[in-house]
Amino acid sequence: MERAAWPSSAIRQLTAPANRRARYRRPLQLAESLPEGSNVVILAADGIRNYMNQFIDDEWLIKNKIITHSEKKTVKPKDEFDPKVLVYDPTTLAGEWKQDETTKKWTKCSREFKPYRAQRPAVLNNVLEAIHNTPLVKLNRVPKENGVKCNMFAKCEYFNAGGSTKDRIALKMIELAEAEGKLKPGMTLIEPTSGNTGIGLSLAAAVKGYGCIIVMPVKMSKEKALTMEALGSIIVRTPNEAAFDSAYSHIGVALRLQSEIPGAIILDQYRNMGNPMAHYEQTAEEIIDALDGKVDYVVVGAGTGGTVTGIAKKIKDKVPNCVVVGVDPEGSILADPSQGEVGFYEVEGVGYDFVPGTLNRTVVDRWLKSTDKESFEIARDLIMKEGILCGGSSGSNVHAALEVARGLPEDKNVVAILPDGIRNYLTKFVNNEWMIVRHFDVNETV
Incomplete structure (x- = not known):
C-alpha cells in the first residue's frame, strides 16, 4: 500500500529524528509562523507516573548532572505565634445544607x-x-x-486530571471562592491535606496562576510531594503523631502560615461546602x-x-x-x-x-x-x-x-x-x- 503524503513540512519537522529537547521546543517555534486560526495538535505520549524517580526528582537531576542544585522553595512558620490563630473548629460545615421538608431531597443549600x-x-x-x-x-x-x-x-x-477524586473538590472549592470574591489573582492557596486535595489544588493553581503551599504529614508518599512540587507548589511536612488541634499538625502549621503570609487563603476541605x-x-x-x-x-x-x-x-x-x-x-x-x-x-x-x-x-x-x-x-x-x-x-x-x-x-x-x-x-x-x-x-x- 502506498504511504500517504505528509500534509505539511511542519509535520515532517516534528517527526524527524532529532535531539529530544529540541523536538519538544519545535511545536512552539513552528506555531509562531502559522496564521491566526491555525490548529496545532501535539501528542502527549505518556504521563508523569513513569518518571517519578527521574526528571521529576531533583535528586536524580543532580546525580545525573542536569542541574547543580535544587531550586525548590521552602517555607516554615515562625516559632513564636499568637495562640489565637489556632482557634479553629474543623467539625462544623461552613454553610447550610438541609433536606427540603416537603420532598425530603437535599436541595436546600446556601450555595447554588x-x-x-x-x-x-x-x-x-x-x-x-x-x-x-x-x-x-x-x-x-x-x-x-x-x-x-x-x-x-x-x-x-x-x-481525573490530577489522578484522584479530590480533583473534583479542589476545582469546586476554587470556583466557589472566586465567585464569592474570596480568591483573587495574586493570592496564595494554603491547604492541610493528606496529599490528593493538595495535588488537585496544585493543578488548578498552576492553570489559574495562584501560589500554592501544601502542608501534609510525613507519612504521605514521596510521589505525592514530587507531583505537587512539579506543579509549582511548596511542600511543608508535619509529624504523623501531631493531633489535629496541635500547633505542629498539618492543620496547625497551615493556620500559622496563613496568619503570616499576606494574601493567603485556606479553602479548608474539612468545612468547605464545595467538598460534598x-x-x-x-x-x-x-x-x-x-x-x-x-x-x-x-x-x-x-x-x-x-x-x-x-x-x-x-x-x-x-x-x-x-x-x-x-x-x-x-x-x-x-x-x-x-x-x-x-x-x-x-x-x-x-x-x-x-x-x-x-x-x-x-x-x-x-x-x-x-x-x-x-x-x-x-x-x-x-x-x-x-x-x-x-x-x-x-x-x-x-x-x-x-x-x-x-x-x-x-x-x-x-x-x-x-x-x-x-x-x-x-x-x-x-x-x-x-x-x-x-x-x-x-x-x-x-
Whole structure:
C-alpha cells in the first residue's frame, strides 16, 4: 500500500529524528509562523507516573548532572505565634445544607448547585475540564474469586486530571471562592491535606496562576510531594503523631502560615461546602446515569467525608432504596466517634482523629472497618487481576464492597469508589520490599 503524503513540512519537522529537547521546543517555534486560526495538535505520549524517580526528582537531576542544585522553595512558620490563630473548629460545615421538608431531597443549600455535565467536551479549554466524568468499570476476576455472584463496579477516580477524586473538590472549592470574591489573582492557596486535595489544588493553581503551599504529614508518599512540587507548589511536612488541634499538625502549621503570609487563603476541605457539593453535583449523577438508576449499594471510603456525604445525599434523592456504605480504617474514629481511640495506619487519604464538618454521618446507612493488610492485598489484586492501577484506599473500599456483595443475587449492582491511582504509591504497597517489611502478604507477580 502506498504511504500517504505528509500534509505539511511542519509535520515532517516534528517527526524527524532529532535531539529530544529540541523536538519538544519545535511545536512552539513552528506555531509562531502559522496564521491566526491555525490548529496545532501535539501528542502527549505518556504521563508523569513513569518518571517519578527521574526528571521529576531533583535528586536524580543532580546525580545525573542536569542541574547543580535544587531550586525548590521552602517555607516554615515562625516559632513564636499568637495562640489565637489556632482557634479553629474543623467539625462544623461552613454553610447550610438541609433536606427540603416537603420532598425530603437535599436541595436546600446556601450555595447554588451547578447542572450535571453528562460527558466531557471533545476539546478541552484547559486541563481542568478533564476533571469529572470518570469511567465505571465492571470487575470480573476479583469478585468471582471471592464468591460474589452480583455485579460489582469500580468508579475509577484516578482518571481525573490530577489522578484522584479530590480533583473534583479542589476545582469546586476554587470556583466557589472566586465567585464569592474570596480568591483573587495574586493570592496564595494554603491547604492541610493528606496529599490528593493538595495535588488537585496544585493543578488548578498552576492553570489559574495562584501560589500554592501544601502542608501534609510525613507519612504521605514521596510521589505525592514530587507531583505537587512539579506543579509549582511548596511542600511543608508535619509529624504523623501531631493531633489535629496541635500547633505542629498539618492543620496547625497551615493556620500559622496563613496568619503570616499576606494574601493567603485556606479553602479548608474539612468545612468547605464545595467538598460534598462536587460529589452531589457530579460523582453521584455519573454513577446513577451509567447504571440507568439501578444502583443497589455504593461503597465509599471516608476521610474528610465529602465524597461519601455528597454521593449519599444525591443517592438518597434519586435512588432512595440504595444502601450507602462508609469505609473507615482501623485507627480512625469516623465509623464510631464514641470510641475515641486513634491509632496509626498506613493507608493514605482515609480516616481521621476528628469528625470533619463535611461528613454527615446521618446519610451513611452502614459502616465497615478496614485494615492495612486487607486494603493493600486487594489493591494489588485489582492491579494484577483486573488491570486497574489503583491506590491503597481503593483496596479498602473494594474489600468492603466484597463483604457487602457476598450473598447478593446476580441482578444486584454494587459500586465501589476507587479514589486514586498507582502513581502515588510506587515506593509503597506496590513495592514488594515495602510490603514484606510490614509483614503483608506479597504476590510476586505484582
